[in-house]
Amino acid sequence: MRVAGGRAESLSLAAAGAVVALLVVVPLVAVATRADTSSLGVLTQGRAWVLLGRSIVLATSVTVGALVIGIPCGAVFARARVPALRSLFALHLAPVFLPPFFAALGWFHLFGARASGSSVLFSPAGAWAVLTFAFAPIVTGLTAIGIRALDPSLEEAARLVARPWRVVTRILVPAAGRQIAIGGLIVFALTLGELGAPMFLRVDVYPAAVFARLGGMDLQLGEAAVLSLPIVALAALLVAGEARLFGRSHAGALTLRDRARESLDLGPGAHALAIAAALVSMTPLLVLAGHGMREVGRVGEWLGSSIANGLLASLATATVATLGGLGLGHALGRGRWMARIVTTALLFGFFVPSAVLGVGIVAAWNRPSTEVVYGSAGILVLAFLARYSWLSIRVIAAFVAQRSSTYEEAAAVAGAGYFRRLARVVAPMERRGLVLAFGLTLVFCLRDLETAVLLYPPGGEPLTVRIFTLEANGPTRVVAALAVVHVAVTLAALLVVGWGFRGSRA
Template sequence: MVKRLFEISESKDRQLMRAMGPVRTESVVLWLCVALVAIAGLAPIAAIAVESFRHNGHFSLNYYRELISAARFWPLLGNSIRLALATTAVCGLIGVPAGILFAKSDLPLRPRFMWLLTVPFVLPPYFVALGWARVVARIGQSASDWLFGFGGCVLVLSSVFLPITLVLTFASSSNVDRRLEEAGRLVSGWPGVLRRVTLPLSAPGIAFSLVLVFLLAMGELSVPSFLRYPVLPVLSFTQFTASYNFGAATAAAVPLAAIAFVGVLVESAFLRDRDYRFQSTGQTLFISLRHWKNPLAALVAAVCFALVILPLSALFGDAFSLAAMHEAMQRAGASVVRSVMYSAVAATILMVLGFLLGHAMRGGQQRILNFLTLALFAIPGSVLSIGLVRLWNTPSTWFIYATPALLILGYTAQYCAVTTRLSLAGLMLIPTSLDEAGRLSGAMWARRLFWISIPLSARTLVCAWLAAYILCLRDVPIALMTAPPGADPLSARILTLMANGAPPMIASLCLIMAVASLIPLAILARVIPSRGMAM
């Protein structure tokens, strides 16, 4: 009897140790991921904050006094806010109706229109500005005066960031329970259903997209710099690169970082008690456009032509010369290879990191990790780059500062929110009963991860890798400010060659960059399920 009791006690001890093992393993992996994000993103931001309060080795507010008292600071801050508000308004006015139209109607060619409007976002933002510069060069001086200023910046940034509002509105309205809309149709027409059912239930995704557009437009550097519209990110960049004044550069960067954190706090507060998932409850309820079908299709086609086809065709019009292509490969062929390599390595790291963080967020760590990753995504790349340089530019850390590792760290910090949210969305579709069954059978956490979560998330992982690759490939500020000397990626190389390069050669480089970005986008379009739309 005593022997039997001893065997039962020993068996329970083994079961307890087996149950405690996965918790320890999962916790170690989670904290390693958080440590990587902190080293890549939080430490550089902390370095900026500390540097902005130091002068000659002592605590001082001197840089902030100089910044606030400078005559140009407040106009630059006002220009940045004005540009971000105007861009957000345009994206909301176009993207929200278009997203609902693509998700809820029988409009012809919906998937093709949607992916076409996504093209400007996967290219470096200054590509659209360069295309419009080619267009207005053929029109005349009056159009050129309008483009190089506030109006041109709003046009270009609205084209670039419109897909954010469009896609998130599409996803949010597609996930509205059709049963609620069918109930609304019993007492009201489609306008009333959209106003009282679809839009309120889609509000979290729409609000998130608008906050994101505002923050990204607020921190945009390349487009205002090219179109000669003075904004605060350009001041921080010039203080850093031209004046070599780290203190002034960090002081100018702190307001941008603060605005990003405030924006993320607003978004987090708005979505605090909402379960925001990309999980469909069934096939969406479609609106029959009837006699409005062709006019609306023509209107959407006109928007696609104006925002995408016209500027990009003008940009690539001179790119098909063999002489220009040969010169482009001679002057920037190595940058093409480096861009693909850097982006592929960073995308692989981001895919793994995002999947592990998404797995932790599914287990109940969602609010803190969501805020952390989203805040790093919203912080302007120029601000993050200044922090990375300030943190790692020391004799003892030359192996990071003088190598592409610094660039990879910047990519990891900036875009981990994207892969984390994509991974979380895919993991939410996996029934929790499968993981519970594996746990009850005695499978360790790592075994459940490799045999249940990863196989069932294969499509999600592919989407996360492709999205991270595209974002890293198109990035401009991090590539421009953190790449080691003589090893710049293509997006930064084109920007530097634009000052004295021949237009056909620049057009050829842009075409190469576009092909490298659009091939993954085409693959992504095939991988993502179409949700009731015929591709």
């Protein structure tokens, strides 16, 4: 029996749709209306397509690299019998929660200061390496989740007839194919939209062409909007791919069943791989830490209120996204078509270049009547919601889809209305999903640079922005020390969420 959504659910979804329209659709329309027929000419120029081709090649090669690194690492971190496995896994995952620009800065301090290293780092190959190492942990994490979500009985049956590595390659990895593919899609999308690291490494990419219309002396909103069209088209393809991969089932998409099972003995190579993965992830961060160590005492002079600014906006966003995501994620997990439409709109917010979305938000929200929002951290919260709430909804939907609707049906039969079922049945049962959604949204907001730099209120810049603006002519060691502080703040936030996640298993 399918629990009827009822009028309350329909109205709620309609309200959510209206909010999403305000957050994503209205800003994008505000930008699109600036495009006239003359702006379309920019797409007839060959160099735009050359840059797009170059960006697609970069995104594809980074995705391939991330898959090559992430799949074996994911298998090892999910199932190998290796000392300190969890710690190594955590270290390997660290770059996911930082802007790739920071990693580029770390690699620069290691190699770029020397002429020989610089020629490699400041090249397409250097950009590929930096982005691959920065994004590979996404594939690792999703591969590990996919493998751990597999029914243990399948693995146990395979172990009776096959050696451990054969179990990994023939059973576990293929079974996690859907999660791996999603990881590849996310890496592709993030690379395609990445501007800071390629620009720092002097590699021309397509988002730079969009940005040149927004950051140069003549503001060309129309051309920027037109140049965004191929990205939007690619985003639509990714949306279709994502829908095809996930479908309605969300099976095991982001669950952590974590049923006890014996680890696999994958040999000494597995240990070496786990250590190497952690080392490669941590190298740029350790270099930054080493570089900034001598200036740690001066960090206070330059921090201002940036930590509080970033945390406040990120916490508010994560809270609202999780609460809103409860309703939308529940509806999506139960296959409601309205929820699918709303989530698709939000996915565009995730994929469209942040510069375009940011300019649209300024155009849509900078009005006397919305002054209290635009002139405060509220505008950051709105922008973060437009960009990242898709993540929280997806996570919650995956958890909801995993669970039978029996309890909700029982509550409905007993007379509980929609909101009461959400609050008293769904929320308590999906606490782990809510915590994971909260944590993911929080760290994506904390790591954000390209959205915040466009919209932060005067005096309200988060730490990522402060580091970025100080990087120009600021004392390099202080900048490195600030980056280390950012890492510490993010890891502290992760620890708190991780503690919550553990608590939710109780």
